[in-house]
Amino acid sequence: MIDEELLQYLEGYVTDNRKQTFKEVLANRTKHFTVVLENVFQPHNASAVVRSCDIFGIQDVYTVENSYVNKVSRKIAKGSQKWLDFHRFKSQNNNTQECFEDLKNKGYQIIATTPHNDSCYLSDFDITKKSAFVFGVEREGVSEFMMENADGYLKIPMVGFTESLNISVAAAIILQDVTTRLRKSDVNWQLTKQEQLTIYSEWIEKSLKNADKLKEFYKDNK
Template identity: 40%
Template sequence: MQAELIKILEEFVTDNKVNLINKVLSERTRHLTVVLEDVYHSHNASAVLRTCDCFGVQDLHISQKLHDYHINPNIVRGASNWVTLHKYDRGEQSSSHCLNDLREKKYRLVGTTPDQNSTSIHELDITEKTAIIFGTELEGISDNTKNEVDELVHIPMYGFTESFNMSVSAAMVLQDLVRRLRQSDVEWRLTEQEKNDLKFEWYQRIVKRSDLHIKNYMKEQSIQNKG
C-alpha cells in the first residue's frame, strides 16, 4: 500500500523535485549518526542539524537533561524537513535513554573530547555503525556519558585554544568520517525500505493536502474491497 500512496503523491511533485529526492536518498546514510547532549544554545544545535543534512546523515539525536531544544528556522534553512530528529524527554536520565536506544539499534558509541591522548578522529574505525556524541562547549560530554561510551576521540589541534565551537567540531568530524566512509567498502547507504519510508514521509510534507489524497485513496480501496 505504501508504494501505491507514494505513486499517488508523486503526481503532485515536479519531476525536478522527484529526481532531486531520489538523488539525495541514494546518498543518505544511517551508518553514522550524531548525538547532542543537552546543548543549551539552540542555534548551535540547529547548525548541526543543517550540517547533518549537508553531509547526508539522516538522524540527529538530542538529549534534554536541563534544556529543551527548539529549532531555529533561520539557521536550519529547511533542513529540519529532511533530517530525522530524535528528541529525548527532559529529565535526569535523558542521555542514558538516548544511549540505550542507540545501543539497541546496534550503534557503537563514540564520545568527543578535547583530550589529545584519546583516539584521533582521523584514526577512528568506521566499519561499525557509529554514533558520535558531542557535549556542551564549556563542559563537553558528561562524566556519565564518558563512562558509557565505547571510545573517546578528539580533533587534532595545534594552537593555544583548547576546543572548537561545538557546531564547528561536528562539521569537521562529519566531513572526515563521511569522506572516509564513502571511499570505503562499507555498506553505508540506506536500504530500499528506508528510502521508501523517507520518500513517503517527505512527500507528505511537500504535497499540499496530502492527508486528503491519502484519505481518498483509502476510501476508494475500502469501497473496492467491499465490492
C-alpha cells in the first residue's frame, strides 16, 4: 500500500514540471506488451533494447541469464533503465522455464521472434492479445525451449541478402509497430490507476538523492 501522506511530503521536493512529466509518461506506459531478453550477452544490444522499451512505453523487461549476466550500459541506455521494472531470472535452476512460467501465470502469450520459422509477419500480428516478445542471444537466437513452447512466432519482412537483424534494431521495429497500433485500438492497454500510483511513487523517490533521509525525517516527525 502507498503511504499517500508520505508521497505528498516527498512530492514537495520535486518540481511541478517533473511531476507532470511523470504523469504524462505513465499515461502512455503499458504492461499489455513486455520484452524478454534471453541470454543476451552483449551489453550494448541489451541496453539499446531497454532504451527502446522506455521510448515506446513498455514498463516491464524480463531477462533470462543462463550463461551471461545482463548488464545495461548507461551511455547507451541514456538512463532509461531507471524508469523500467526489471524481472531477472538468474538462479542456478532453469531460468528460461521459470521466466516462461511466470509470464504465462501473468496471462501473457509467448511470442518468439525468429526469421527462420513459419512466423507471423509483423504487419499481421494480433495486437489485442497480451504478449511477451522473446529476443534471443545474438548468434543462436531464441532457445530451443522457447521455440518449442512459444504460443506464436513473429518475423519482420526482409528482402535483402541478410537474413536477420541485430536484436536491438528488431526490437525497436517491432515495438514501434505494435505500440502504435495498440494506441489506436480499443484495447484496454494502459496501466491501472493503482499501477500508475505505485510506479509514480517509486519515480518520485528515485528523483531524490536523499530520499531515505527524507523518509526517516518524515517518520520521526510524524
